[in-house]
Amino acid sequence: MTAELTRRVLTLLFVREGDRLLLGYKKNGFGKGKWNGFGGKVKDGETVEAAAIRELEEESGVIVSYTSLKKLAKMEMEFEGWNELLEIHLFTTHTFCEMRPKWFHITDLPFSEMWADDSHWFPFLLAEKKFIAKFQFRDMETISSFFIKLVDDLNAPS
Numbered sequence: 001m002t003a004e005l006t007r008r009v010l011t012l013l014f015v016r017e018g019d020r021l022l023l024g025y026k027k028n029g030f031g032k033g034k035w036n037g038f039g040g041k042v043k044d045g046e047t048v049e050a051a052a053i054r055e056l057e058e059e060s061g062v063i064v065s066y067t068s069l070k071k072l073a074k075m076e077m078e079f080e081g082w083n084e085l086l087e088i089h090l091f092t093t094h095t096f097c098e099m100r101p102k103w104f105h106i107t108d109l110p111f112s113e114m115w116a117d118d119s120h121w122f123p124f125l126l127a128e129k130k131f132i133a134k135f136q137f138r139d140m141e142t143i144s145s146f147f148i149k150l151v152d153d154l155n156a157p158s
């Protein structure tokens, strides 16, 4: 006779942009050391869609809309010797709501596609030095004047 298995309902969401897929590296817990989509346990009273969106945000900071979700599968995973069965609800999404995150190396930042002021104060940001600054813009791309000053105390009167 097979023992009754406890069912654990999980989500798994893959964010896709064209031919690229966003994965996360599991640093701890179940699946430690594996690259995977984002997901986790569905809470009591929560829909699998809401859980998929919540887990993605908790684990990656990425927020996607409910309507962008496409449900692709319901899978069951059984592991020999376990008394639990994993029920995985698989989703994909192609949409970032507002900001699409991407890691850049600090020596290869895309300054030509960033705000014009950034290249002036990034050296201080990267060195984690405190500063005060003021920028005046002629238009969205052009700075007409600016100053930057390193400070010890950001709360001190300037």
Ligand SMILES: Nc1[nH]c(=O)nc2c1ncn2[C@H]1C[C@H](O)[C@@H](COP(=O)(O)OP(=O)(O)OP(=O)(O)O)O1
Pocket: 010, 011, 012, 013, 029, 030, 031, 036, 037, 038, 039, 040, 041, 042, 055, 077, 086, 088
């Ligand atoms: N065999 C398998 N193949 C796969 O591709 N993904 C799997 C898998 N077995 C589990 N997963 C996924 C589903 C889910 O996204 C994740 C497991 O969720 P976890 O229980 O690790 O949740 P968390 O550690 O995030 O916990 P909570 O955040 O507390 O819910 O791993």
